[in-house]
Amino acid sequence: MSKSQTKKVNPWAWIPTLYFAEGLPYVAVMTISVILYKRLGISNTDIALYTGWLYLPWVIKPFWSPFVDLIKTKRWWTITMQWILAISLAGIAFSIPTPFFFQLTLAVFWIVGFTSATHDIAADGFYMHALTEHEQSLYVGIRSTFYRVATVAGQGLLVIIAGLIETGTGLDPAILEVQASPTYSNNLTLPTFNNMAVDTGKTAHFIYSEPVVKAGVAVSNDSTDIKTRISALEKEVKRSNISNNFVPSERETKASIRKEENSFTTWVRNTFGEKREKASALTENIVVVGVRLSKAPEQGEARILNVRFKDGDQSIKLEQNTLSTRFEFTSKNWDKPAYLLFRIDPKIKGTTAATFEGASGNIPFAWMIVFIVLSVFFLIVSIYHGWVLPKPKSDRASTDITAQNILKEFLQTFKSFFTKKQAFTAILFMLLYRLPEAQLVKLINPFLLDPIDKGGLGLTTGQVGFVYGTIGIIGLTIGGIIGGIVAAKGGLKKWLWPMAWSMSLTCLTFIYLSYFQDHSMLTVNICVFIEQFGYGFGFTAYMLYLIYFSEGEHKTAHYAICTGFMALGMMLPGMSAGWLQETIGYRHFFIWTIICCAATIAVCAFIKIDPNFGKKIETQEE
Numbered sequence: 001m002s003k004s005q006t007k008k009v010n011p012w013a014w015i016p017t018l019y020f021a022e023g024l025p026y027v028a029v030m031t032i033s034v035i036l037y038k039r040l041g042i043s044n045t046d047i048a049l050y051t052g053w054l055y056l057p058w059v060i061k062p063f064w065s066p067f068v069d070l071i072k073t074k075r076w077w078t079i080t081m082q083w084i085l086a087i088s089l090a091g092i093a094f095s096i097p098t099p100f101f102f103q104l105t106l107a108v109f110w111i112v113g114f115t116s117a118t119h120d121i122a123a124d125g126f127y128m129h130a131l132t133e134h135e136q137s138l139y140v141g142i143r144s145t146f147y148r149v150a151t152v153a154g155q156g157l158l159v160i161i162a163g164l165i166e167t168g169t170g171l172d173p174a175i176l177e178v179q180a181s182p183t184y185s186n187n188l189t190l191p192t193f194n195n196m197a198v199d200t201g202k203t204a205h206f207i208y209s210e211p212v213v214k215a216g217v218a219v220s221n222d223s224t225d226i227k228t229r230i231s232a233l234e235k236e237v238k239r240s241n242i243s244n245n246f247v248p249s250e251r252e253t254k255a256s257i258r259k260e261e262n263s264f265t266t267w268v269r270n271t272f273g274e275k276r277e278k279a280s281a282l283t284e285n286i287v288v289v290g291v292r293l294s295k296a297p298e299q300g301e302a303r304i305l306n307v308r309f310k311d312g313d314q315s316i317k318l319e320q321n322t323l324s325t326r327f328e329f330t331s332k333n334w335d336k337p338a339y340l341l342f343r344i345d346p347k348i349k350g351t352t353a354a355t356f357e358g359a360s361g362n363i364p365f366a367w368m369i370v371f372i373v374l375s376v377f378f379l380i381v382s383i384y385h386g387w388v389l390p391k392p393k394s395d396r397a398s399t400d401i402t403a404q405n406i407l408k409e410f411l412q413t414f415k416s417f418f419t420k421k422q423a424f425t426a427i428l429f430m431l432l433y434r435l436p437e438a439q440l441v442k443l444i445n446p447f448l449l450d451p452i453d454k455g456g457l458g459l460t461t462g463q464v465g466f467v468y469g470t471i472g473i474i475g476l477t478i479g480g481i482i483g484g485i486v487a488a489k490g491g492l493k494k495w496l497w498p499m500a501w502s503m504s505l506t507c508l509t510f511i512y513l514s515y516f517q518d519h520s521m522l523t524v525n526i527c528v529f530i531e532q533f534g535y536g537f538g539f540t541a542y543m544l545y546l547i548y549f550s551e552g553e554h555k556t557a558h559y560a561i562c563t564g565f566m567a568l569g570m571m572l573p574g575m576s577a578g579w580l581q582e583t584i585g586y587r588h589f590f591i592w593t594i595i596c597c598a599a600t601i602a603v604c605a606f607i608k609i610d611p612n613f614g615k616k617i618e619t620q621e622e
Helices: 015-039 044-059 065-070 074-095 101-130 133-168 224-243 263-272 363-388 403-418 423-432 435-449 461-490 492-505 508-515 521-550 555-584 586-606
Strands: 174-180 206-208 212-215 283-293 303-312 316-318 326-329 338-344 352-359
Touching: 015 044, 015 074, 015 101, 015 133, 015 363, 044 101, 044 555, 065 101, 065 403, 065 555, 074 101, 074 363, 101 133, 101 555, 133 352, 133 363, 133 461, 133 521, 174 206, 174 283, 174 303, 174 338, 212 283, 212 338, 224 283, 224 338, 263 555, 283 303, 283 326, 303 316, 316 352, 403 555, 423 521, 423 555, 423 586, 435 461, 435 492, 435 508, 435 521, 435 555, 435 586, 461 492, 461 521, 492 521, 492 586, 508 521, 508 586, 521 555, 555 586
Parallel strands: 174 212
Antiparallel strands: 174 352, 206 283, 283 338, 303 326, 303 352, 316 338
8 A cells, every 4th residue: 555745755764753752751751750759859658649640641542542533634743742742841840949849740740641642642643654564564663662762761861961960069979889798797776977076167068877888688587586677777767767857757558458368379379389398588688877967057958968879789779669868958957867778689699889879969950951851852853843754645634523523533433443354353462462471571570580499590680680671672672673674574464473473482481591590691691682582573563463453544543542452461461460470480470471372373363464564565665
């Protein structure tokens, strides 16, 4: 099927920027907002409660996708949403310094969320209108890659920019080194300062109870006394920081009540579970460090200290989930110690270290700059896309728009989706094609981290960060790009089965790792690379089928509905994956994922695809 356009633009001129722009606001809403609020002193309870709802626009976007299909062109929607994003992100930037920043920025984040979800609908629809079927196949890996690049840039580069501004303003950074080794031992008490005298120097600075801290690694497996002391020390750290007004008091939440194991779980465990000897779990060790200000700030002035990981081994973790790492020093508490708590991975085998940095700069200003940068980016990219995006003739709005017709077309859009040929089979494909991976992805990190006696590989946090966060991402990206190239050569129908088997058989690497646990890092890296490459390669067929099934009059809205089923297909199996693994063990869980591959292969047997879809046909290029 050829699509004539008023001008032929090289897809490389706009696909990378379009999908980079699609990924950034999602990261801003889902990830950067959490870091921003944490830095500005919002409690964990409020952060979890209010930012959790920000995912809603992407969940319900299929319900307004028909309007994007009916009103105006997908090109118009794409560029307009980018202009709105530029204005909204600027609104967040200038709301941050205000006294009621939390309420105001949260409201604007909602606007960004709905705008971004609408931009996703329009951009994906435009992609299908602006490219031939062959080009859609060829560039599907490229668009996914630049979306991932946006994710990395948002979570990495923008946060680094904020950190550099925080460090570059205010007092000198307070550097702390934590060393860990099995030969060290910990004193499980609150540290004290040797000299609490007032500093007579002109410039205030922050002081740690020890600039270099040595921490032990593993705690005696069965030492109930040690575990009790660790728990008591954690509570004392939190109580002290709150009572000295370094952090606001968290609202109390009801503790979850552990339910007794039901008969079904017991039956599953006894019938299908591993017969593994129960071993005592290693207990995570902790070390506490105090920090104080060297001299009193001016009356009414506050010095804010934010401590974060700088570099080194990520197996030494600064506790941030239940304890704040943002402290407010005033003239009333400057000479009292605020406490940081570090968790030491018990699987560390030798001596290692990590460096942490306490920044006391202008935090609202730092994050204001980050959102100004985002706003300027969208201003530039909206101007650029207004100039470079092609104007395909197939991308047109409805000519007869009235309230009655809009409602009629809205209902017709959903009706036409569910009455398409093979609609039921297509929905099953969307839900089941990724059934093994939907469960596997939830347990990869826990499997790599869990100790040998629990069925895991016993890697440290730092090692997992490299294996899955670096090697895994590389494999996923390369697999996606190669998948797009080969699909563009042979078409989706030709490559569907190889891609389905690639998605399925690479899960065998985790069966191998679970049964032969004593592996070198090289072996683990190779296995994770193979599995993620297989997933990236196999996922290409999934994305192309969504495009194929969406073809027709309402392709933009239909594609959005497809992505809703895609999300559902990942969400539902993932919800039960943790329970299943805990019940039957890692080895049998990975065998179960291979059994689930039968669903992947089965749904491929029933779907029908035009043999020419995605292939390069000479008449398309004329």
